[in-house]
Amino acid sequence: MRPDLQEPAIFTIELLERKLSDQPESPLFARLASLYLVAGRFENAREICERGIRRYPDYATGHLILGECYFHLHRFSDARGELSAALVLQPKCRKARELLLRIDAAESASAEQEGMQHVKGIAHPSLASPDSIEEQYWVSDPSTEIATPTLAEIYANQGAFREAIRTYSVFLRRNPEAKNCFEQRIRELEQKWKALEPPR
Numbered sequence: 064m065r066p067d068l069q070e071p072a073i074f075t076i077e078l079l080e081r082k083l084s085d086q087p088e089s090p091l092f093a094r095l096a097s098l099y100l101v102a103g104r105f106e107n108a109r110e111i112c113e114r115g116i117r118r119y120p121d122y123a124t125g126h127l128i129l130g131e132c133y134f135h136l137h138r139f140s141d142a143r144g145e146l147s148a149a150l151v152l153q154p155k156c157r158k159a160r161e162l163l164l165r166i167d168a169a170e171s172a173s174a175e176q177e178g179m180q181h182v183k184g185i186a187h188p189s190l191a192s193p194d195s196i197e198e199q200y201w202v203s204d205p206s207t208e209i210a211t212p213t214l215a216e217i218y219a220n221q222g223a224f225r226e227a228i229r230t231y232s233v234f235l236r237r238n239p240e241a242k243n244c245f246e247q248r249i250r251e252l253e254q255k256w257k258a259l260e261p262p263r
Contacts, residue, residue, distance in 0.1 A: 076102065083111075090115065093124045105135045120228040123152035127159055139166050154185065162242055168211040212245065224256035 079095040092115030099108035112129035119125055130145030143166060146159045153159075210233035218227035231249050235242055 088118060090119055090122060090125070091148065093122065093128050096128045099133065105132055108132045109136060116123060121152060123149045123156065127156060127162075130159065130162060130179070134162055134166060134169075137169075139170055142166055161241075161244055164238070164244065165212070168213040208239070219252055219255075224252050224259070228252050228256065 073147040076098050077097065079091055079098065081097060082091055083089055092111050096108040096112045096115070099105070099111070109129065112125060112132055116122065116125045116129055126145045126149040130142045130149060133139070133142035133145060143163065144168075146163050149156050149159045188262070210230045212231070214232060215227045215230040215234065218230060228249055231245055231252070235245065
């Protein structure tokens with residue numbers, strides 16, 4: 064009989080906890096911390112990573128995972144420091160760069176939330192059929208518009224898929240290096256938006 068899909072992850076956490084208990088100097092702390100993150104145990108992940116980094120200050124993966132711990136705990140300044148350390152050690156670390164982008168978005172989220180009161184009344188976006196994303200979602204003066212992935216997802220969660228796609232479009236015009244991170248999400252939102260369009 065196949066074990067439940069969650070059992071291997073639980074077993075791995077328990078196994079690594081035992082190994083680290085027996086060998087506290089082991090660099091396996093990063094692996095255990097990453098599993099804690101998946102399980103939502105952010106404080107456990109932070110604690111074990113901080114101890115591990117003190118022993119292995121040049122361990123790029125340790126800095127990366129500790130940066131992710133701080134991100135989930137909303138300690139964005141600390142997260143930036145750890146992710147920057149990871150990039151010094153591993154300049155091509157894509158995940159560190161993606162997390163730095165997410166921090167940028169999260170730091171502006173509270174200001175955006177204040178300006179989002181009008182979104183609460185949106186039942187669904189306009190269903191006009193676009194000729195292209197550029198024509199439908201671009202704005203005449205994008206420099207004056209707040210546009211981050213966080214704001215796009217706020218729109219998406221309200222069912223305002225057109226506005227979400229437009230926000231992503233503006234964001235990617237300013238940050239073309241992030242295109243690969245969000246292409247799939249934009250396609251998903253386009254499909255949801257088109258599904259609202261009434262049959263012709």
